[in-house]
Amino acid sequence: MSSESPGFELPLRLFLAFRVLIDELHAELGRQGHPDVRPMHGFVMQAIGPHGTTAVELGRALGVTKQAAGKTIETLERIGYVERTQDPADTRRKIVRLTPYGLDALTRSARIFDDLRARWAAELGEDRLNALESDLRKVTPANLWRLDVPGWFGAF
Numbered sequence: 001m002s003s004e005s006p007g008f009e010l011p012l013r014l015f016l017a018f019r020v021l022i023d024e025l026h027a028e029l030g031r032q033g034h035p036d037v038r039p040m041h042g043f044v045m046q047a048i049g050p051h052g053t054t055a056v057e058l059g060r061a062l063g064v065t066k067q068a069a070g071k072t073i074e075t076l077e078r079i080g081y082v083e084r085t086q087d088p089a090d091t092r093r094k095i096v097r098l099t100p101y102g103l104d105a106l107t108r109s110a111r112i113f114d115d116l117r118a119r120w121a122a123e124l125g126e127d128r129l130n131a132l133e134s135d136l137r138k139v140t141p142a143n144l145w146r147l148d149v150p151g152w153f154g155a156f
Helices: 011-033 037-047 055-062 066-078 101-123 127-139 149-153
Strands: 083-086 091-096
Touching: 011 101, 037 055, 037 091, 037 101, 055 066, 055 091, 055 127, 066 083, 091 101, 101 127
Parallel strands: none
Antiparallel strands: 083 091
């Protein structure tokens, strides 16, 4: 079995491709009125979702402690992306919800990712990009929305 590249290069290239996309996304988000949102915030806002969640549930989804989730919630609350409200079914529980500003960031992110994909298609060719995506689907889990990356990396 021969290869032009050493085995360690594949994960590094995949990570660098991810990093390029995320850096370009955040530069554009900054230009579009979201200069304070950070890469990890996207995972957190996705985990909060359209219906909200608790700090415990958020920590579980992200693979981090309740305290780490709480710290990130505080940051996102301070910069206007989330708010805490009482659960109408149980007034002892606090629900974290996205604000309109947080929802706007997610909506803009989706559009920017579409634009970035179109740029890659123009650079690589639509057929090659489709083949790359198809190949990646073959070697990765079907669930796109694994949000436990913060816990997997070890810290926020």
